[in-house]
Amino acid sequence: MNQEISHKQAPTAKVKVHSRPLAATLILSVGLAMLVLGIGVSVSFGVADIRFGEVWEAIFRFNGDITNHQIIQEWRLPRVLGGAMxxxxxxxxxALMQGMTRNPLADTGLLGINAGSGFMLALCFAFFPGLPFMYLILYSFLGAGLGVVLVYGIGSIAKGGLTPVRLVLAGAALSALLSALSEGIALYFRIGQDLAFWYAGGVAGTKWYQLKIMIPWVAVALAGAIAISRSxxxxxxxxxxxxxxxxxxKLVQLASTVIVLILAGSAVSIVGAVGFVGLIIPHLTRKLVGVDYRWIIPCSAILGGLLVILADLAARMINPPYETPLGALIALIGVPFFLYLARKERREL
Structure with missing residues (x-):
């Protein structure tokens, strides 16, 4: 990072952070346009190909007697909007995790947050079948928090304290443990089919009632992330x-942690075990706009939504009419990227 810090670190000291406002503005404008275009293409593509004009009519002049309008409104539109969110x-x-911990390997999937949410959802499926989605989101938050506490606790036990590599190793170990426990619960209570889609990762089953519950949480969390971006x-x-x-x-770290848990818990309850989005996008964004989080956070939101929409579109195009798991497609990019970062981090230690 290209950073220049004044010698006096007093409350009135100023810090100059390398950023590229012009590039960030371009990404926000062009990225938003591409996001809207990607939503349109994704909604129109499927087993039944639908022209753009009919998509526009289904959104703004819905006619329940037309089958394609029903397909768009009830299935494709919530799926695509859910993917963007x-x-x-x-x-x-x-982005928040990497900035808060100064750990370039931080990601909700790598640090046990996704596995914690999955473990809690497995318990819900086993002991509280038919639980309303609102409660599933709350339990997903709780599982994400459990994952964070355990990972940081395990990583801090080692001699020499918590380091980025130890944090990732602790996250990998805990993720394996919680995933194994979730699979054991699935086998014992015969809920494997309920968890299978979640483990594969995907937005195919997203419904409007899920989005109505998720949107307020995500909107408040994103607004909070922007509010603390300078900090x-x-x-x-x-x-x-x-x-x-x-x-x-301490207050900034607490607020950031709460926001991360809300964002990750909401996303995992919808899409399942999809990792590496939070690893790839913040690094790409920093390369493009610099290290000012006032630009990184909104640009990451746009690029992250675009990545999931395009990956979901590719998941439907590879082997139609069957769908390739969304998590597997993103992992094809994420795993090599993670190995590159881990090797780079090791050289810098």
Missing amino acids: VGASLAVAG ITMLSLGSDVARGLGQRT
Whole structure:
């Protein structure tokens, strides 16, 4: 990161952070246009191909007697909008985690948050079948919080304290454990079919009632992320520097953690075990716009939504009429990217 910090780290000190406002503005405008175009293409493509004009009519002049209008309104539109929200949520959650912990490998999937949510959902399916989706989201939040606490606790036990590599190793170990427990619960209570779609990852089953519950949570969390973005920028320079600049680091970390749990918990309850979005997008965004989180967070939201929409579209195009798991497609990009970052981090230690 190209950062210049003044020598006096006092509450009135100023910090100059490398950023590219012009590039960020271009990404926001062009990215938003591409996101809208991607939504239109994704809605029109499927087993029944529908022309763009009919998509427009189904959205703004809906006629329940037309089959294609029903397909668009009841199935494709909530699916695509859910994908955009999930991508934005995971990308922003990853950006916050990387800025807050100064860990380039931080991601909701790698740090046990997704596995924690999955474990809690497995318990819900086993002991509370038919639980309303609102409660599933709340339990997903609880599972995400459980994953964070356990990962940070395990990673801190080792001699030498918590390091980025130890944090990822603890997350991998905990994810394996919680996934195994979830599978054991699925086998014992015979709920494997309920969890199979969740583990594969996908937005095919997204419904309007799920979005109506999810939208307020995500909207508030994204607004909160933007509100604390300047503080996250300071925190990404280091806790000592942030405190010297007058930041209340503990409060910022607490607020950031709560926002991450809301975003990750909401996304996981909808899409399932999809990882690497929060790893890839923040790194790509920083390369494009610099290290100012006032630009990173909104740009990550746009690019994250675009990534999931395009991946979901590809999942339907590879082997029609069957669908390739969304999580597997994103992992094809994410795993090599993670290995590259891990090797780079190791060289820098």
